[in-house]
Amino acid sequence: MSLPVSPLAPAAFPQMPALTGVTFAAHACGIRYKNRDDLLLMVLPANTTAAGVFTRSKCPSAPVDWCREALKKGKARARAVLVNAGNANAFTGEVGAASVARTVAKAAEVIGCAPEHVFVSSTGTIGEPLPDARITENLDTVFAKAMAGGDESGDWQKAAAAIMTTDTFPKGATRQATIDGVTVTINGIAKGSGMIAPDMATMLSYVVTDAALPADVLQALLTKATDKTFNCITVDSDTSTSDTLLLFATGTAGNKPVKDAADKRLKAFKAALTEVLLDLAQQVARDGEGASKFIEVRVTGAESARAAKRIAMTIADSPLVKTAIAGEDANWGRIVMAVGKAGEKADRDRLAIRIGGVEVAAKGRAVEGYDETPVVAHMKGKEIVLEVDIGLGKGKATVWTCDLTHGYIDINGSYRT
């Protein structure tokens, strides 16, 4: 099963600067896939701080349970990240937790660190016990590879490719900023394309900066930036049991640590972090299963920012809106329907809708005689912009998604085996 690369993929994987002391290796362990890397080990320097954001699912996977606990127990320090593709180790009961414990113990032994400084993720089939021996028996080799700085070392593209499941392209992003005059780098990779597509998919992302930042500051920055980025994308409204976003700060850039997340010296860093997360998040939406169009939904004039986001997400999640866009139909009636169903305050007679910048409806009705030509041309493109003004207040939000096509049904309606 090899899917064609999404027509919405970026032209190329970005050039990522090396980060001092950060080394990694990908390896083919045969967990499920044959003849491809399916394990990523990233080793981080001592004193690296960590922050995490996880799925809101009430049925999280065993690795998510572990990461949440490790962040607390290990006081938000990290020495390694271990990610496998092909098996999610989700809904595997006690067996799943035992797998995590064995994997983490072996990694900690090889690296020489506390188990709670090892973060793990698994993505792939749900409900099947993870064959963790295939990971542990390879860990000596993988660690040696990482430390040798062999051909994989520093190769972020290879790292991003090792954690793919139904993704059609590896996802990476990088930005630089200064803190107190010191240049720092932020590198990130991600995977994800549907929520748990043909039994495998999930959103995982690992972001590393060489900035020196206390763990509590890191967590505050990550939580805030996630809200405007990864929490603003949707493919099919489904939520994985395994979503994991981890941010690590190694401190090797040598800036003076800033102790308050609100400190103005972090302004440029915050902006760069948000850009990295947004870039990665949008790549996930661009790789949405079966996607043929990338959709930006901008809502303005809502009662509050929260209301705006809920309305925007309701539009982005509506199967009727998404199928209309797949059919290149500027069907704004469905946008009205979605606004109405969102449950937030709205006044039909104040709504205004723009498609590709052209106002098609205002004051509760169609704009008479609007020029359809640019709208039709916009709908035939790959990048669709929908704007809705609620006309009530100042709340605004922007979210991103993709269309709903036959490809989605093909990918998700097929047998697992």
Added chain:
Amino acid sequence: MSLPVSPLAPAAFPQMPALTGVTFAAHACGIRYKNRDDLLLMVLPANTTAAGVFTRSKCPSAPVDWCREALKKGKARARAVLVNAGNANAFTGEVGAASVARTVAKAAEVIGCAPEHVFVSSTGTIGEPLPDARITENLDTVFAKAMAGGDESGDWQKAAAAIMTTDTFPKGATRQATIDGVTVTINGIAKGSGMIAPDMATMLSYVVTDAALPADVLQALLTKATDKTFNCITVDSDTSTSDTLLLFATGTAGNKPVKDAADKRLKAFKAALTEVLLDLAQQVARDGEGASKFIEVRVTGAESARAAKRIAMTIADSPLVKTAIAGEDANWGRIVMAVGKAGEKADRDRLAIRIGGVEVAAKGRAVEGYDETPVVAHMKGKEIVLEVDIGLGKGKATVWTCDLTHGYIDINGSYRT
């Protein structure tokens, strides 16, 4: 555009007993469709009481606004129902409200009743002004037809067909019960197949009983029965601007009016009403756009009935669950995913899942070596039953939906024109 009849349709339209004084006519007004009935006028006897349940959309159509207001202003009395197909008169601003006013005024004049005793619904394209003259100029003829007791009179199937949009079959249901020893009949028709499918669809239902029931009792019974029936179905999670369910009681059966909805003498009537609504609601799900399988989702063991319903609806609305069923894949991992995303209390390690009566997962993991043969056979059938026990409490709920197929994309991704 003529869609093939859903493979999930009932064998035949039911035989509906005549109701004294209830007369109606269907007519081809050419509102949008050519050469088919697109208008239904139902005339009800004097002193008929009325109750209604409407869309929760914050952007309701002009006819929904009217019906809500008419129920209040007319003290929940009704003399007529007028429904057109082809144009929803939704998101039409003041022009839409004016259309309703003209239509209602003409109907009231023809029938000789107060305007607020005329209930109207429109279903079809959103955002286009309703050509109401095509209705008003035909109303004398339609009323004469209804009163003549011509060939349409009493033909509930013709009435149900006149209000169809993307429906592939007309929907009707009938039951009888006794109140205080007097036999009463409940007849209902409905339309609906997606939420506002290719710009047209919506759920409309009109139910008439010859029982004598005060309006407040009627409203209480309707609200309660709706919660277990029409509010337990979903096709694509999208909500129409026009959903309308009206219940009328003519009183011609001659039972002694019961003044309290909690009165035990209404027990059989309540059960029969719920059966009629459930029958109609399930027919709507069976006619879901592109549906190839009818799905019953039963949730037990939730913290509360409300939690159970929310979990059940989340499963029923999940594109990943629905595409898996379309693919005949007993993919219970996606059911776990949906339970997790519902936001209600759940403990992964207490969940149990049955598909077609066979336990496939329990205590947070797959049931080892369960017999797949009956499960595979069940998935190949047209009637799918998913059972989820949350293992926490006594809350339970059952909801109904259909699968998500290429047919849905075909119907909803096509151009309006």
